[in-house]
Amino acid sequence: MKILVCISNVPDTTTKIKLTGDQSAVDLANAQWIINPWDELALTRALELKEASAGKIDKVTVITVGDKNAEPTIRKALAIGADDAIRVDAAPADAFAVAYEVSEAAKAENFDIILCGIESSDYNGSAMGGMLSEFLGLPSVSSVSKLEIEGDQVKVNREIPGGNELVEPETPFVAIVQKGIAKEPRIPSMRGIMMARKKPLNVVAPAGATALTEFVAYQPPQPKAACKMIAAENVGELVELLHNEAKII
Amino acid sequence: MNFEFTEEQIMIKQAARDFAKKLETDVIERDYKAEFPTHQIKELSELGFLGMMIDPKYGGGGMDSLSYVMALEEISKVDSSVAVIMSVHNSLVTYGIEKYGTEFQKEKYLPIMVTGEKIGAFLLSEPEAGSDATSQKTLAEDKGDHYLLNGTKNWITNAHCADVYIVIAQTHPEKKHHGINALIVDKNTPGISLGPHEDKMGMRSSDTHSVMFTDVKVPKENRIGEDGFGFKFAMKALEAGRIGIAAQALGIAAGAYERSLQYSKERKAFGKLISQHQAIAFKLADMAVKIENARNLVHKAAWLKDTGKDFSLIGSMAKLYAADIAMEVSTEAVQIHGGYGYVKEYHVERLMREAKLTQIYEGTSEIQKVVISRRILMD
Numbered sequence: 001m002k003i004l005v006c007i008s009n010v011p012d013t014t015t016k017i018k019l020t021g022d023q024s025a026v027d028l029a030n031a032q033w034i035i036n037p038w039d040e041l042a043l044t045r046a047l048e049l050k051e052a053s054a055g056k057i058d059k060v061t062v063i064t065v066g067d068k069n070a071e072p073t074i075r076k077a078l079a080i081g082a083d084d085a086i087r088v089d090a091a092p093a094d095a096f097a098v099a100y101e102v103s104e105a106a107k108a109e110n111f112d113i114i115l116c117g118i119e120s121s122d123y124n125g126s127a128m129g130g131m132l133s134e135f136l137g138l139p140s141v142s143s144v145s146k147l148e149i150e151g152d153q154v155k156v157n158r159e160i161p162g163g164n165e166l167v168e169p170e171t172p173f174v175a176i177v178q179k180g181i182a183k184e185p186r187i188p189s190m191r192g193i194m195m196a197r198k199k200p201l202n203v204v205a206p207a208g209a210t211a212l213t214e215f216v217a218y219q220p221p222q223p224k225a226a227c228k229m230i231a232a233e234n235v236g237e238l239v240e241l242l243h244n245e246a247k248i249i
Numbered sequence: 250m251n252f253e254f255t256e257e258q259i260m261i262k263q264a265a266r267d268f269a270k271k272l273e274t275d276v277i278e279r280d281y282k283a284e285f286p287t288h289q290i291k292e293l294s295e296l297g298f299l300g301m302m303i304d305p306k307y308g309g310g311g312m313d314s315l316s317y318v319m320a321l322e323e324i325s326k327v328d329s330s331v332a333v334i335m336s337v338h339n340s341l342v343t344y345g346i347e348k349y350g351t352e353f354q355k356e357k358y359l360p361i362m363v364t365g366e367k368i369g370a371f372l373l374s375e376p377e378a379g380s381d382a383t384s385q386k387t388l389a390e391d392k393g394d395h396y397l398l399n400g401t402k403n404w405i406t407n408a409h410c411a412d413v414y415i416v417i418a419q420t421h422p423e424k425k426h427h428g429i430n431a432l433i434v435d436k437n438t439p440g441i442s443l444g445p446h447e448d449k450m451g452m453r454s455s456d457t458h459s460v461m462f463t464d465v466k467v468p469k470e471n472r473i474g475e476d477g478f479g480f481k482f483a484m485k486a487l488e489a490g491r492i493g494i495a496a497q498a499l500g501i502a503a504g505a506y507e508r509s510l511q512y513s514k515e516r517k518a519f520g521k522l523i524s525q526h527q528a529i530a531f532k533l534a535d536m537a538v539k540i541e542n543a544r545n546l547v548h549k550a551a552w553l554k555d556t557g558k559d560f561s562l563i564g565s566m567a568k569l570y571a572a573d574i575a576m577e578v579s580t581e582a583v584q585i586h587g588g589y590g591y592v593k594e595y596h597v598e599r600l601m602r603e604a605k606l607t608q609i610y611e612g613t614s615e616i617q618k619v620v621i622s623r624r625i626l627m628d
Contacts, residue, residue, distance in 0.1 A: 072256050072259070076263075187296055188264050189296045190297025190298065190300075191310060192297075193257050194311060196260075
């Protein structure tokens with residue numbers, strides 16, 4: 001059995017967001033790059049499953065679409081414990097392009113379970129996993145918060161409003177995972193870090209997907225207005241401000 | 250000159266930072282109760298930090314000293330008790346065995362020490378021999394095939410949790426420091442007893458005891474180096490140890506600074522953030538400069554060690570400077586926090602208590618000045 005984990009290379013979630021002068025892009029010149037937190041949890045779960053599988057799961061592969069700058073993030077995934085990695089050498093233009101590139105690169109290997117984080121912490125599109133399963137012609141399960149393998153049966157827990165849905169999908173399938181899939185991300189060990197450069201990182205040429213999305217402009221959120229304090233006895237003033245200034249009633 | 254870190258070094262720093270984040274959850278409580286970080290040390294060893302610089306052929310990580318000091322800095326930002334356990338184990342004990350031990354000693358001890366299965370302690374200080382390490386009273390009498398150890402060692406970090414002791418003791422008192430030997434001693438050897446847990450000012454969750462030896466038999470094969478090499482061995486091990494303690498002091502300073510910076514951007518006084526008051530902003534600027542200087546010294550010392558050059562002078566400078574600025578920066582951090590700084594919840598009072606020890610152990614600040622002045626006057 002083989003597991004593929006799709007990882008996004010995203011700016012650290014503590015990065016201060018700045019826009020370029022013309023507001024056409026996010027200025028990430030000084031950003032630290034990390035594995036998208038949901039993908040990191042997916043990877044952790046994949047490794048837990050492999051370790052508990054008594055050799056049934058041969059390997060865990062990670063894949064990302066990105067240029068050479070994404071390699072430190074990929075090597076961190078290898079240091080954490082992935083067996084090998086694929087980098088599709090293209091800019092991750094949009095969810096459609098990324099999903100297509102991943103599907104093309106993954107086809108040949110016939111992975112049994114493909115894990116994707118529910119969203120990436122940069123653009124939060126939540127679209128890639130569903131598109132990927134469509135391109136691969138595989139079923140997908142979304143909002144997966146638990147994934148177990150019992151014997152030959154995969155058991156998946158989906159969080160739905162008001163409860164949980166238990167699904168027993170046939171492999172191969174795509175699982176779009178969310179928080180809860182693993183307790184916490186793993187810290188790479190010294191041995192893992194040392195081994196990371198020795199593990200295969202296969203760079204493949206892109207299949208040539210065209211992005212369907214165009215980013216027109218970015219706008220920073222409006223700065224928070226100062227809080228206005230109104231004395232309890234001046235209810236009239238409060239109503240007037242809510243009507244005419246805040247315009248919410 | 251190249252100030253760029255490698256990808257691995259950055260990854261190690263990040264791993265240490267992620268580990269340190271977990272220490273934060275109970276560091277105040279452990280300090281208060283003087284409770285040993287048992288499961289934290291287990292995780293530290295699982296991550297490979299307890300053997301990170303040891304040759305992979307003994308199961309170590311084969312990392313350089315620069316990676317090591319970067320990791321120690323990150324851990325010390327949060328919890329110096331964990332950092333000192335790691336520092337003594339790595340820089341004094343496993344380093345000492347790997348660098349000066351026989352192949353038999355390396356194969357016997359290193360593989361079980363890099364996994365953290367056995368922790369190391371370094372027993373040099375005595376009730377009447379601290380900075381004056383030549384005045385060793387502990388005796389290691391030569392009995393042919395073994396040494397017979399008698400005496401008392403004081404202020405021993407890891408005394409309780411460790412299984413592998415390196416004991417410095419006098420064999421030939423007439424030869425003064427040329428008669429001293431360094432012996433590897435298994436803690437469970439009959440005749441070893443521990444004094445009570447020292448109730449310390451800071452680093453309270455590391456275990457510190459005095460250790461008494463009464464007719465303890467140590468096989469000859471456990472001696473490190475030639476007969477009489479012990480004092481030189483201790484000085485060499487401490488030279489390396491200093492870089493670790495310098496990194497620890499740097500981490501304390503950096504931790505206190507980072508907390509102050511954050512706090513100054515949240516706390517308001519006189520209608521504006523305290524960071525907008527020059528009195529606070531200038532304190533932060535002074536802290537930042539001192540930390541940058543200390544970091545450069547610590548990294549240079551590690552680089553000298555990694556490239557096989559003499560690191561004793563810069564190592565002493567790094568230890569002296571980092572320890573002194575750790576004290577200054579952590580004291581100012583308490584001042585910036587005001588009343589909040591004086592209570593435990595905000596961490597900085599603990600960092601200040603921890604900083605004090607870095608000026609004392611593994612060579613006091615005054616001893617560093619002896620080392621430095623001798624060197625600069627000699628050259």
